[in-house]
Amino acid sequence: MQQNTLRLLGRPLASLLERAHLLLLIVIGTLAVAAPMEAQSFTTAGTITGTILGTVFDTGDDPIAGASVILQGPAGDRLTAITKDDGGFAFEQARGGVAYQITVTAEGFANWNSSITVEPGQNKTLPEIKLHILAVQRAVTVSYSQKEIAAQQFKAEEQQRIFRFIPNTYVTYEPHPEPLTTGMKFHMAYKSITNPVFFARTAAWAGIQQAADTPGQWQQGAKGYGKRLGAGLADATTEGLIGNAILPSLLHQDPRYYYQGGSGTKKARALHAILAAFICKGDNGKTQPNYSTWGGSLISSSISLSYYPSADRNAQHVFKNFGIGMGFHVAGGLVQEFILDKFTSRGKH
Numbered sequence: 001m002q003q004n005t006l007r008l009l010g011r012p013l014a015s016l017l018e019r020a021h022l023l024l025l026i027v028i029g030t031l032a033v034a035a036p037m038e039a040q041s042f043t044t045a046g047t048i049t050g051t052i053l054g055t056v057f058d059t060g061d062d063p064i065a066g067a068s069v070i071l072q073g074p075a076g077d078r079l080t081a082i083t084k085d086d087g088g089f090a091f092e093q094a095r096g097g098v099a100y101q102i103t104v105t106a107e108g109f110a111n112w113n114s115s116i117t118v119e120p121g122q123n124k125t126l127p128e129i130k131l132h133i134l135a136v137q138r139a140v141t142v143s144y145s146q147k148e149i150a151a152q153q154f155k156a157e158e159q160q161r162i163f164r165f166i167p168n169t170y171v172t173y174e175p176h177p178e179p180l181t182t183g184m185k186f187h188m189a190y191k192s193i194t195n196p197v198f199f200a201r202t203a204a205w206a207g208i209q210q211a212a213d214t215p216g217q218w219q220q221g222a223k224g225y226g227k228r229l230g231a232g233l234a235d236a237t238t239e240g241l242i243g244n245a246i247l248p249s250l251l252h253q254d255p256r257y258y259y260q261g262g263s264g265t266k267k268a269r270a271l272h273a274i275l276a277a278f279i280c281k282g283d284n285g286k287t288q289p290n291y292s293t294w295g296g297s298l299i300s301s302s303i304s305l306s307y308y309p310s311a312d313r314n315a316q317h318v319f320k321n322f323g324i325g326m327g328f329h330v331a332g333g334l335v336q337e338f339i340l341d342k343f344t345s346r347g348k349h
Contacts, residue, residue, distance in 0.1 A: 050118035052091040054126035056083050063087025067106035096120030110134045150178035161345050168344050171257045171336050179283035182249040189245035202232045217309035243296015252283040253292045257336050273333035297325035
């Protein structure tokens with residue numbers, strides 16, 4: 001009876017044990033499958049990124065602290081690090097297999113640039129990074145003053161002398177001279193008409209007129225010479241002031257002769273010298289009709305009608321003197337271009 005009872009009870013127990021054993025096998029199997037999957041997932045996660053290490057120095061091998069290190073990826077991802085006291089830095093989240101552009105900047109130093117690719121799971125140390133001291137660029141501003149340069153050139157021209165004693169100020173040997181100021185133009189005219197050479201030249205011209213008995217109404221003798229000398233001084237003074245100072249200032253023209261010298265052929269230089277009486281340089285550097293010279297000669301001749309003999313007070317007298325004056329200007333240009341430069345001592349500026 002007891003045996004039968006045990007037998008009846010054993011069957012459910014055995015079934016329960018079999019079920020428990022089966023459940024245990026299922027749990028163990030599940031764990032066995034899950035464990036490799038979990039390990040594989042960890043490994044995959046760990047190999048997605050890599051680490052980039054580096055140290056920044058100056059050219060004297062001293063570490064640079066506080067330098068900015070930027071890692072720029074092609075997809076727009078950007079990582080930034082600041083170097084420590086030892087100049088070191090690290091990027092621990094760099095994506096593997098990505099080509100990065102790395103830029104290192106520090107105040108007072110030139111930027112350092114390079115490219116780098118780190119493989120998944122790799123710790124990559126960059127070669128020693130050395131920053132060069134940025135060259136200090138000092139901007140030197142030169143204050144250019146037209147008036148100052150013109151004053152220096154003008155001072156040199158005032159010292160120009162033919163045979164070391166005859167002033168030759170109305171010629172410039174500068175290839176690109178600065179324009180004269182109004183004050184300089186009047187100063188040149190004043191110095192010219194008050195120089196002893198001016199009186200000597202006028203006296204010589206009066207002597208030529210005396211010898212030619214021109215004008216005839218003044219006759220010969222000291223009285224006639226005195227009239228010719230006075231008229232000559234008046235003519236030269238008015239023409240010098242009007243043609244070399246007043247009109248050049250009003251019209252902004254340069255009264256000087258521009259020496260061409262060896263920069264052209266003899267034919268070109270001769271043409272340049274002849275045309276100087278008809279063409280001049282403006283204060284703006286451009287070529288212009290020489291209204292100052294024409295006007296100076298015409299106005300001076302017109303003024304002379306007030307003191308020449310009544311027989312010469314006509315338009316013919318005006319244009320005759322104008323033609324003579326222009327002829328002297330042409331001759332003066334040729335002499336300046338081909339002769340006087342050889343005998344002119346030039347001032348320094």
